[in-house]
Amino acid sequence: MYKLEKFENGFEYITVKNEAASAKIALQGGHIFEYIKEESKNLLWLSEQSAFEEGVAIRGGIPLCWPRFGSLDESLPQHGFARTELFRLLEVKEINATTTEVLLGLSDTPFTRQIWNHRFHLQLSIRVSQTLQLSLSTENLEDEAFMITEAFHTYFTISAIKNIVIKGLEEKPYYDSLLDCRSKESQSLIIDREVDRVYQETDDTILLVDKEKTITLQTEGSSSSVVWNPWIDKCSKMSYMNKNAYKDFVCIESANAFDDFVIIKSKKKHTLSLVVSF
Ligand code: BG6
Numbered sequence: 611m612y613k614l615e616k617f618e619n620g621f622e623y624i625t626v627k628n629e630a631a632s633a634k635i636a637l638q639g640g641h642i643f644e645y646i647k648e649e650s651k652n653l654l655w656l657s658e659q660s661a662f663e664e665g666v667a668i669r670g671g672i673p674l675c676w677p678r679f680g681s682l683d684e685s686l687p688q689h690g691f692a693r694t695e696l697f698r699l700l701e702v703k704e705i706n707a708t709t710t711e712v713l714l715g716l717s718d719t720p721f722t723r724q725i726w727n728h729r730f731h732l733q734l735s736i737r738v739s740q741t742l743q744l745s746l747s748t749e750n751l752e753d754e755a756f757m758i759t760e761a762f763h764t765y766f767t768i769s770a771i772k773n774i775v776i777k778g779l780e781e782k783p784y785y786d787s788l789l790d791c792r793s794k795e796s797q798s799l800i801i802d803r804e805v806d807r808v809y810q811e812t813d814d815t816i817l818l819v820d821k822e823k824t825i826t827l828q829t830e831g832s833s834s835s836v837v838w839n840p841w842i843d844k845c846s847k848m849s850y851m852n853k854n855a856y857k858d859f860v861c862i863e864s865a866n867a868f869d870d871f872v873i874i875k876s877k878k879k880h881t882l883s884l885v886v887s888f
Pocket of ligand 1: 667688689763787806807836838863
């Protein structure tokens with residue numbers, strides 16, 4: 611079952627429900643902001659202050675960072691423009707009693723060509739099932755190659771920041787955006803301060819181990835992952851976030867970022883995929 615719904619201000623989203631799970635997906639940004647399996651809580655952290663307003667990125671869920679991750683490209687907004695563009699609903703496939711696939715599309719417009727002068731087609735597939743599966747494919751419609759960086763900027767709900775351990779990033783080289791240096795650690799990652807790191811060579815599974823559950827992330831078409839938590843000071847200054855929100859979420863972002871940029875040849879596609887299970 612699915613339905614196209616609207617908040618009072620006209621902001622549109624799709625609700626999906628099947629025997630395994632339910633989800634809410636905003637057309638703006640192709641942004642999934644709720645995924646609930648069986649009796650569990652929303653897997654995706656969503657700020658109580660999040661705006662569902664045209665042109666404003668939702669704070670939480672899974673923002674799509676595209677065609678740039680981060681803020682290195684001064685001609686583009688931080689994390690690119692896709693997260694505030696309106697996607698088209700292409701199709702909803704009710705595959706079986708426990709699996710629903712939502713297909714959304716975004717193509718270049720005069721506005722996007724003004725800030726990023728390339729013709730493209732983006733297709734986002736969101737499969738709501740026992741697992742949550744996302745797949746973002748970028749098609750280059752130009753006669754020449756172009757370069758992208760991108761991410762599924764997933765905000766995970768956690769029981770408390772002090773309870774979690776992130777496994778699978780041991781010995782992976784990372785760029786520390788706070789210290790502007792590269793490093794590596796042998797230990798699993800615990801978060802007890804502000805963390806903003808781009809891990810490279812992350813082609814294996816990453817585990818987010820919490821008190822009562824372990825969330826598994828498996829990616830394809832990506833070999834970088836960003837781990838971010840703003841901690842106390844930054845959290846109190848962030849838009850659309852309560853000052854203590856840093857205790858309740860961690861972002862593990864499946865990416866093509868920094869050294870892991872992607873060059874897409876003319877008329878070719880690149881696909882970034884993520885399967886989240888618990
Ligand atoms: C993370 C970045 O991906 O996103 C952080 O690594 C950034 O540096 C964070 O602060 C949030 O970004 P935004 O644009 O959603 O506030």
